[in-house]
Amino acid sequence: MTRRPLLGLLTLLAAALVACSPAEPAPQSAPQQAQVSAPSAPVTPLWIDVPSIAARSTLVQLGLNADRTVEVPPVDQPMQAGWYRDSPAPGEAGPAVVLGHVDGNRKPGIFWRLKDVAVGDRVEVGRADGSTVAFTVYKVDQVAKDTFPTDAVYGDTDRPEIRLITCGGKFDAANHSYLDNVLVYGSLAA
Known part of the structure; x- marks a missing residue:
């Protein structure tokens, strides 16, 4: 059973992605590595x-804001990624x-180079049981925030995806916000 929120309420996700200011990329530290394994029961x-963009981060759990938009990681910690726990x-x-900032506090964010991810790239997620689940990117998209594809991002799938x-x-300086979202879609690696 998937834990999918009301899709209509999430169309404001893009607006919840806190405005980020342009910055230059910086090096990032690697997370602890674990053995790659096939998934079984849900694990945090x-x-x-x-790896293709050297983006590595621990994951904080994210929920919903009072206005029913998805929380984002703290903008004052732009290198922090977060997993939406209702997904x-x-x-x-x-x-x-998984959400992350492109930048924040005039520094690059964890997903500074997300737009550079390519079809076929690998995404790995370490889990609380010590295993790693891997995904293969099958689509990269950039969409205007006002046309955010809620169903494509949050809609049920019959297989594990990311x-x-x-x-x-x-960047819209007047509103302190980017006009688009970059979205990466991946399916469970074989």
């Missing part, structure tokens, strides 16, 4: 690694949703 995710856990059937989300596109 602890870290994420996107399936990575390795469970359905789309596990979605990575950040801000992207042009």
